[in-house]
Amino acid sequence: MNKTLIESVTNLILSSDEIFQSYVTKCNFRAPNIFFLLLTFCVSLVYLWRKQRTNYPPGPISFPFIGNLDFFKSKSHIRVANLRELYGDIFSIKAGKWNIVVVCSQEGILEGLTDPDNNFDGRPNFTVFHNLFMGNRQRGISTADFDLKTQIKRDFVINSLNSHWNPHPDRGHLSYSVEKIVVKETLSLMCFFLNEEGAFDPAECFKFAHLHIMMTLLFEDTYDADDPITHEIYDSLEDRKEAMKIQLYNYFPFLKPFFKQQIRQVEERASLLTKFQRILLNQHKDSYNPNDLRDFVDQLLIFIEAGEDRELLDSDDMDCILLELAGGGFSSVPALLTWLMGYMAAFPDVQTQMQKEMDQVVGRKRFPTLVDQPFLPYTMAIILEVQRIVTLFPFLHPHRAVKNCLFQGYNIPKNTIMMFSVWSLHHDKKLWKNPSKFNPLRFLDSSGGLHIPEFFIPFGLGDRRCPGESLVDVEVFIFFTHIMHQLYVRPEGTTHNLESTYQQAVQPKPFKVKIISREEY
Structure with a gap:
């Protein structure tokens, strides 16, 4: 039962972008559908407004609660890197609950990895990292x-x-x-x-x-x-x-x-x-x-x-x-x-x-x-x-x-x-x-x-x-x-x-x- 549920959730995440792309052409604009579209639109506007207001790196619109689906697809390192052509050498995506900034330029990578203040030398608090080392x-x-x-x-x-x-x-x-x-x-x-x-x-x-x-x-x-x-x-x-x-x-x-x-x-x-x-x-x-x-x-x-x-x-x-x-x-x-x-x-x-x-x-x-x-x-x-x-x-x-x-x-x-x-x-x-x-x-x-x-x-x-x-x-x-x-x-x-x-x-x-x-x- 659990395996079936996991596969269902995974398939939903990986296929939801195709569903959304064909949604507008297939739906008949009933009230619930219009409400869903308006809600998604409003959430996206708030997300973009917060980015601009806080001087956060630009990036693609992400699905609420899910984030950017390219991150979870095959060969995501190429898919994500290709966003550079649209948003520049430094851009942001979202993966689940995590905000992610991707750095692609030589100048940015060298600066980030050798930052004398060690601003970026932490590691994410992933569950799996704790599992690998005796819970810590x-x-x-x-x-x-x-x-x-x-x-x-x-x-x-x-x-x-x-x-x-x-x-x-x-x-x-x-x-x-x-x-x-x-x-x-x-x-x-x-x-x-x-x-x-x-x-x-x-x-x-x-x-x-x-x-x-x-x-x-x-x-x-x-x-x-x-x-x-x-x-x-x-x-x-x-x-x-x-x-x-x-x-x-x-x-x-x-x-x-x-x-x-x-x-x-x-x-x-x-x-x-x-x-x-x-x-x-x-x-x-x-x-x-x-x-x-x-x-x-x-x-x-x-x-x-x-x-x-x-x-x-x-x-x-x-x-x-x-x-x-x-x-x-x-x-x-x-x-x-x-x-x-x-x-x-x-x-x-x-x-x-x-x-x-x-x-x-x-x-x-x-x-x-x-x-x-x-x-x-x-x-x-x-x-x-x-x-x-x-x-x-x-x-x-x-x-x-x-x-x-x-x-x-x-x-x-x-x-x-x-x-x-x-x-x-x-x-x-x-x-x-x-x-x-x-x-x-x-x-x-x-x-x-x-x-x-x-x-x-x-x-x-x-x-x-x-x-x-x-x-x-x-x-x-x-x-x-x-x-x-x-x-x-x-x-x-x-x-x-x-x-x-x-x-x-x-x-x-x-x-x-x-x-x-x-x-x-």
């Missing part, structure tokens, strides 16, 4: 408002990642490196690819490979793909990823009772992950040696022991840091690697040119390493161009105005959701020539060197920039270069369509490729 979104990093505690957690993540390349002289040496772990997982995955007969979808393979890497980084341990624990963790992260999509109950609170089962499942998965982490955390405490750090857990223990948390973090905060790290990159890394495979299959000439560059720089007697990265500009340009044209997180994470403020000449009320449309920035015809065309050469200068413009910001900017950016870069580079160095990716058929779906991240629709050894090609 402030315990997370990506879901919390930006304060001293969030800054401390963020700094810990960044410094922990950096320590794998620059070990602390007073803490001995780390017994592993990120590159070594990623290479090991990559070689295992390549063997799996070669054993696959016929065409297959690589997406799930990348997800499990990334999960193994994160488990090793966190707990110096990994689990076989057939291990039940691996599948439990995988399912938990999948549920968390799904929960981050546009959920109707975040925008229409009255629908929350009908999502009880879904909400309970996310909470139970979070609890399961927390219990598993606590077992490993307690094991680490028994064997912990501050002079021989093994993984992120050891780094977290010495971070607390040294008082670098300023005594602000408790055990729940530690649990939630590990929760966030466990799911770090679970949406972005596998998706980006899958997109790269898809584009190489669709553009064989680009793939061939990249392999020629690697053969010249790396040769055929060894694998690529991070040391080779500066000498592979065309390879790097391909990675950057896929990131640009796809733009995995078109609006980054939603920001929230923490106080009333003036922005780009407009008054922004407190608690307004700010959506910085990086997708608009990455597809702006004023900044990119033929932005809808896949062209890695746009990231190369006249001499063939790598050139990254300042308006390319797939990870955001400022204090809320993705703290795991360096890990994503390393993983993607190692996976991509190793696979392309040894293997050749072909489409399943004569054509290869690259289509996407969007909720919170731009994911590729399932596709299949054939992967063979370059020696066999």
